[in-house]
Amino acid sequence: MKARWWTAAATTLALAGCDKEPTKLDRLAEAAAAPPTPTASAPRPPPIPMAPAITVDDSACTVNGEEVLFLAPDAKDRIAALLTGKPLVEGKVVAFDAVREAKTPRVAAVVFALRKAKAKGATIHTSMRDRSMGELAVSFSHGAVTECTPAAMIRKDGSIAVWSAGGGTAQTFTKGFAGPDLTLGTEGLRKASAACGSTVWALGADDNITWGLTFDLAMRARGEADAGTGGIKATETVLLNEAPVAGRKVDVP
Numbered sequence: 204m205k206a207r208w209w210t211a212a213a214t215t216l217a218l219a220g221c222d223k224e225p226t227k228l229d230r231l232a233e234a235a236a237a238p239p240t241p242t243a244s245a246p247r248p249p250p251i252p253m254a255p256a257i258t259v260d261d262s263a264c265t266v267n268g269e270e271v272l273f274l275a276p277d278a279k280d281r282i283a284a285l286l287t288g289k290p291l292v293e294g295k296v297v298a299f300d301a302v303r304e305a306k307t308p309r310v311a312a313v314v315f316a317l318r319k320a321k322a323k324g325a326t327i328h329t330s331m332r333d334r335s336m337g338e339l340a341v342s343f344s345h346g347a348v349t350e351c352t353p354a355a356m357i358r359k360d361g362s363i364a365v366w367s368a369g370g371g372t373a374q375t376f377t378k379g380f381a382g383p384d385l386t387l388g389t390e391g392l393r394k395a396s397a398a399c400g401s402t403v404w405a406l407g408a409d410d411n412i413t414w415g416l417t418f419d420l421a422m423r424a425r426g427e428a429d430a431g432t433g434g435i436k437a438t439e440t441v442l443l444n445e446a447p448v449a450g451r452k453v454d455v456p
Contacts, residue, residue, distance in 0.1 A: 252290035257299035257313065259414075261306055264313050273309050282316035292317070296324040296340070303329060303415025307357075307408035308446065310417075315444045318343050329418045339421050342403055342439035345455045351399035353437060354453050355392045355424070356407040356446070357416055363388030364449035365395055368405050373449040383416055385423045389435070392424050396435040404435065405453050407443035 255267050263270045264278070266285040271278055286292050297317050301310045310327065317325050324343050331337040350369030357363055361378030365388065374395075376387040396404060404424070408417045424435050447453050 254291040254295070254297060255286060255289045257286075257297070259299060259301040259305050259309055259313050261302070261304055261309060264309070264316075273312065279312045279315050279319075282313060283319040286316055286320035286322075289320070293321040294323050296326055297322045298326040298328060300328045301414055301418075303413060303418070305414045306410060307412050307414050307417045308410050310414045311442055311444050314341055314442050327418070329414065331422065332415075332419065337418065337422055339418060339425075339440065341442050343441075344403060344439060345441055347401065347403045347439070348405060348441060348453065348455045349399070349401050352401040352403060352405060352453075353392055353395035353399060353435075354405040354407070354443075354447065355388065355420065356443075356449060357383050357409065357412045357420060358449065359409040359411055361412075361416075363391075363420065365391040366450050367395065367399070368453040368455070370452040371450060375449070383420065385420055388420060389423045393435045396437045399437075401437055403439040403441050404437040405441045405443055405447070405455065407445075407447045407453075409446045 256265075258265045261273075263272045264282050265271075266282065267289075269285060271281045271285065275281060286297075291297070299313060301313075314325050314327075322343070325341040327339045327341060329337055329339070348368050350367060352368040353365065354368045355363060355365045358375075361383050363376045363383050363385075364373040365376075366373035374391050376384045376391060378384065392404065406417065406421055421440055425440075426435070441455065443453065443455070445454060
């Protein structure tokens with residue numbers, strides 16, 4: 204009888220224990236055992252705008268991996284279409300790489316396309332004769348070209364012609380043993396610039412002249428290739444879209 208009483212009492216206490224309020228420790232244990240509540244994934248930040256990657260060789264211009272052959276009759280417009288609306292183009296100075304072996308009109312076509320895409324200017328990276336990398340800033344301030352603005356070009360025979368953008372007799376510096384005579388050519392350009400208040404000078408070349416030679420003339424004129432002579436008075440370079448005719452008025456759009 205006594206054993207039955209103890210059994211009944213134990214059962215009663217056990218039932219009472221089941222009915223009691225859960226303690227703080229009980230709640231913590233339940234929380235730890237519960238599966239994690241799924242949380243909404245944080246939105247990814249927008250991608251950082253990147254300027255288009257542009258490279259130029261003698262056969263094509265490549266924009267972000269898409270190639271436009273210069274042999275295409277609408278090459279300039281197709282390049283412009285690839286650049287229009289791209290991040291960091293409109294209102295910006297856009298950099299691109301051009302190999303020395305590309306003909307000068309190829310590089311001029313890309314500059315034209317950038318102007319059409321409403322870029323502010325261009326920076327052209329090209330290796331120099333000593334294989335270091337040079338950088339030429341090209342201005343789109345074509346409205347600053349005046350009648351006395353100095354113009355210089357490399358002709359088909361490798362000679363350098365210097366004259367005023369409004370037209371007039373061109374001074375010619377014949378080709379040297381190692382190519383265009385950059386020393387005499389830039390000296391003539393320096394004198395023409397000193398006689399005019401224009402802040403820009405026009406640069407061009409015949410269709411057969413490689414960009415490397417044109418680039419060398421521009422760099423020498425700026426005074427970086429020959430630090431002892433200093434740069435010309437005009438501080439901005441305008442690259443002409445078409446090969447000019449020495450002595451005639453320069454066609455600047």
